[in-house]
Amino acid sequence: xxxxxxxxxxxxxxxxxxxxxxxxxxxxxxxxxxxxxxxxxxxxxxxxxxxxxxxxxxxxxxxxxxxxxxxxxxxxxxxxxxxxxxxxxxxxxxxxxxxxxxxxxxxxxxxxxxxxxxxxxxxxxxxxxxxxxxxxxxxxxxxxxxxxxxxxxxxxxxxxxxxxxxxxxxxxxxxxxxxxxxxxxxxxxxxxxxxxxxxxxxxxxxxxxxxxxxxxxxxxxxxxxxxxxxxxxxxxxxxxxxxxx
Amino acid sequence: xxxxxxxxxxxxxxxxxxxxxxxxxxxxxxxxxxxxxxxxxxxxxxxxxxxxxxxxxxxxxxxxxxxxxxxxxxxxxxxxxxxxxxxxxxxxxxxxxxxxxxxxxxxxxxxxxxxxxxxxxxxxxxxxxxxxxxxxxxxxxxxxxxxxxxxxxxxxxxxxxxxxxxxxxxxxxxxxxxxxxxxxxxxxxxxxxxxxxxxxxxxxxxxxxxxxxxxxxxxxxxxxxxxxxxxxxxxxxxxxxxxxxxxxxxxxxxxxxxxx
Amino acid sequence: xxxxxxxxxxxxxxxxxxxxxxxxxxxxxxxxxxxxxxxxxxxxxxxxxxxxxxxxxxxxxxxxxxxxxxxxxxxxxxxxxxxxxxxxxxxxxxxxxxxxxxxxxxxxxxxxxxxxxxxxxxxxxxxxxxxxxxxxxxxxxxxxxxxxxxxxxxxxxxxxxxxxxxxxxxxxxxxxxxxxxxxxxxxxxxxxxxxxxxxxxxxx
Numbered sequence: 001x002x003x004x005x006x007x008x009x010x011x012x013x014x015x016x017x018x019x020x021x022x023x024x025x026x027x028x029x030x031x032x033x034x035x036x037x038x039x040x041x042x043x044x045x046x047x048x049x050x051x052x053x054x055x056x057x058x059x060x061x062x063x064x065x066x067x068x069x070x071x072x073x074x075x076x077x078x079x080x081x082x083x084x085x086x087x088x089x090x091x092x093x094x095x096x097x098x099x100x101x102x103x104x105x106x107x108x109x110x111x112x113x114x115x116x117x118x119x120x121x122x123x124x125x126x127x128x129x130x131x132x133x134x135x136x137x138x139x140x141x142x143x144x145x146x147x148x149x150x151x152x153x154x155x156x157x158x159x160x161x162x163x164x165x166x167x168x169x170x171x172x173x174x175x176x177x178x179x180x181x182x183x184x185x186x187x188x189x190x191x192x193x194x195x196x197x198x199x200x201x202x203x204x205x206x207x208x209x210x211x212x213x214x215x216x217x218x219x220x221x222x223x224x225x226x227x228x229x230x231x232x233x234x235x236x237x238x239x240x241x242x243x244x245x
Numbered sequence: 246x247x248x249x250x251x252x253x254x255x256x257x258x259x260x261x262x263x264x265x266x267x268x269x270x271x272x273x274x275x276x277x278x279x280x281x282x283x284x285x286x287x288x289x290x291x292x293x294x295x296x297x298x299x300x301x302x303x304x305x306x307x308x309x310x311x312x313x314x315x316x317x318x319x320x321x322x323x324x325x326x327x328x329x330x331x332x333x334x335x336x337x338x339x340x341x342x343x344x345x346x347x348x349x350x351x352x353x354x355x356x357x358x359x360x361x362x363x364x365x366x367x368x369x370x371x372x373x374x375x376x377x378x379x380x381x382x383x384x385x386x387x388x389x390x391x392x393x394x395x396x397x398x399x400x401x402x403x404x405x406x407x408x409x410x411x412x413x414x415x416x417x418x419x420x421x422x423x424x425x426x427x428x429x430x431x432x433x434x435x436x437x438x439x440x441x442x443x444x445x446x447x448x449x450x451x452x453x454x455x456x457x458x459x460x461x462x463x464x465x466x467x468x469x470x471x472x473x474x475x476x477x478x479x480x481x482x483x484x485x486x487x488x489x490x491x492x493x494x495x496x497x498x499x500x501x502x503x504x505x
Numbered sequence: 506x507x508x509x510x511x512x513x514x515x516x517x518x519x520x521x522x523x524x525x526x527x528x529x530x531x532x533x534x535x536x537x538x539x540x541x542x543x544x545x546x547x548x549x550x551x552x553x554x555x556x557x558x559x560x561x562x563x564x565x566x567x568x569x570x571x572x573x574x575x576x577x578x579x580x581x582x583x584x585x586x587x588x589x590x591x592x593x594x595x596x597x598x599x600x601x602x603x604x605x606x607x608x609x610x611x612x613x614x615x616x617x618x619x620x621x622x623x624x625x626x627x628x629x630x631x632x633x634x635x636x637x638x639x640x641x642x643x644x645x646x647x648x649x650x651x652x653x654x655x656x657x658x659x660x661x662x663x664x665x666x667x668x669x670x671x672x673x674x675x676x677x678x679x680x681x682x683x684x685x686x687x688x689x690x691x692x693x694x695x696x697x698x699x700x701x702x703x704x705x706x707x708x709x
Contacts, residue, residue, distance in 0.1 A: 080498075132452045132455055135448065135451070135452040136452050138448060139448045139449045139452065142441065142445055142448055142449075143435060143436075143439070143445065143449060146436070146439035146440045146441040146445050147438070147439050147440075148440075148517065149516070149517055150517070151505075152438075152502055152503075152505055155502045155505070156435050156439075156499065156502050156503070159431070159435060159495055159498050159499050159502065160431075160435055160449060162495075163431055163453065163495055164453070166491070167452075167453050167456070170456045170484070171452075171455050171456055173456075174455065174456035174459040174460060174480075175455075175459065177459070177460075177463070177480075178459045178463055229518070231518065232518065290602070290605055290606060294591075294594075294602050297593070297594065297598070298591055298593045298594065301593040301594075301632075302593055357591075360587075361587050361588075361589055361590060361591065362585045362586075362587035362588065362589035363589045363591070365555055365583065365585055365589065366583070366589045366603065366606055366607075367606065368555060369553055369554065369555060369578060369581065369583050370578060370606045370607060370608070371575040371576070371578040371579040371607070371608045372575075372606065372608070373573075373575075374573070377606075504555050504556070505555070505556050505557055
């Protein structure tokens with residue numbers, strides 16, 4: 001099977017339309033199962049009580065937030081190297097979801113931190129780099145919106161995404177380094193609660209739900225981007241005329 | 246590598262001496278045997294030209310330096326003139342002010358070259374664009390970064406910093422401000438021909454400055470805490486090496502995108 | 506030989522032109538005309554390799570101009586509608602910077618002679634901000650005369666030039682073509698060129 005064929009927006013548009021509802025359905029099912037396991041089945045933590053249950057949302061979104069930037073960087077490299085339109089559209093479609101994941105991770109992190117460690121915010125390496133990551137997401141979205149020509153926006157955002165991907169580990173490391181110098185004020189966030197098997201299952205199912213949700217949303221968003229950019233293209237008119245889309 | 250070599254094919258004697266006779270030879274392919282023009286010559290082109298322009302527009306540079314001085318002087322007024330607090334704040338304030346001053350000067354780097362067509366000529370030159378950009382960044386740092394380094398010990402006196410800490414702050418700025426110019430050049434090139442100019446530039450560049458700020462300000466902090474400043478400075482120097490290699494390439498790519 | 510194969514360009518979602526193929530042999534000129542917004546400047550920028558075409562490719566003696574090949578670059582002189590001058594630098598310094606950037610090594614005498622040829626001898630030490638639009642254009646002419654590039658890509662070269670300036674441009678272009686050079690000019694004004702060496706392309 002020639003996967004390369006699907007890299008053309010014309011071929012990808014209908015496939016994405018078929019796949020998106022299935023991914024959305026699978027995401028909803030996983031989320032239901034994951035939330036049930038997390039909030040009903042999993043035992044109460046003997047240290048943190050019920051409050052720890054927010055990690056079933058916090059941890060998967062935090063994973064996704066970082067992973068999405070890497071995926072964007074991957075598509076950006078492809079977009080610059082091969083000049084493929086679809087890979088730049090993928091990167092563009094991922095950014096808002098990445099920003100949301102980062103925001104949810106920060107927000108839930110704060111509400112987890114308050115009952116657990118007595119503070120909404122600590123200048124911990126993970127929290128600080130997550131905050132900077134949120135700024136980077138805002139940056140790439142703002143850069144896209146500031147450039148009128150979509151092709152030029154694609155390539156400018158690709159350069160910024162790659163530079164950001166190089167910087168994120170450095171940011172993480174630097175904040176950690178800085179934090180060890182300032183031990184006085186820090187709370188130890190590294191002592192994760194020892195996890196029961198059911199907790200782990202719940203978390204993994206929720207992570208899977210986050211994945212499937214991201215894929216579904218990105219497929220829908222790429223279709224929107226294709227509609228926007230290819231308006232007037234002959235293939236699009238033909239597709240829209242023959243299919244219920 | 247010679248800085249005096251002549252790039253490109255040698256076609257004809259100087260203008261005026263050209264005639265029909267050259268026509269016989271001028272349908273040959275471009276001369277592939279000519280070595281590409283030197284990186285040093287390209288660096289020098291950007292450096293000399295931009296320094297000359299900087300010297301002739303001194304007033305603008307003065308404003309940027311004044312901005313630095315004023316920002317540094319505001320912090321004690323906003324907090325407290327208490328000696329211990331000032332000593333704690335001092336290195337960080339000098340660094341944050343340097344970050345802001347650097348940010349303020351970044352639009353100058355490419356904007357006028359973009360507007361007057363020079364950037365086009367650079368992109369079309371036989372010289373390597375990253376090297377031309379590198380020369381410009383070097384000139385930019387000499388004109389806007391180096392004054393901050395030289396002023397820092399003086400301004401540090403406002404914060405009752407002792408000589409050793411002043412020295413480390415100045416040295417960390419010496420290693421760190423070139424990174425600000427290099428990384429900033431990427432942002433300056435990316436925001437060419439965009440709506441939102443200055444604030445967009447800040448949004449793109451300031452998060453990328455975070456490690457520089459941490460290692461830079463951290464070096465003086467470590468010293469005040471009785472530790473060695475060396476690890477911070479080594480990491481800063483490593484960052485400088487990475488930026489020297491990577492940033493001109495990324496900035497040159499961004500310039501080409503802006504011209505497209 | 507400059508060859509363009511099946512070029513297309515868009516601005517945003519708007520198609521400027523497509524299916525443009527031209528061959529410009531040495532010693533001849535291509536004049537691109539068309540109303541404002543028809544894509545003359547874009548076509549010239551594509552030929553120079555600054556702008557990427559939406560489709561097609563451009564070669565100079567068989568080599569792709571979009572690659573950043575120094576030997577191709579050294580052969581192309583692109584004069585955009587702004588003459589790439591810095592207000593803070595003098596006429597001589599501006600000319601020197603542009604010539605160096607094009608890979609020329611020029612001494613003070615050559616610079617002075619080139620400026621004298623375009624009638625700027627008396628103003629060679631004035632900063633460019635003190636020069637009129639026409640005089641700034643003349644620096645661009647001096648730069649063309651000093652270089653050895655065999656392909657000239659000129660965007661509206663006649664803009665802001667007076668009668669003397671136009672004559673100067675005409676003689677430079679004639680000498681360039683006679684010497685086996687190639688010229689592509691985008692203009693909506695008439696250029697005085699030898700008819701047997703000119704082809705025209707009108708963008709609609």
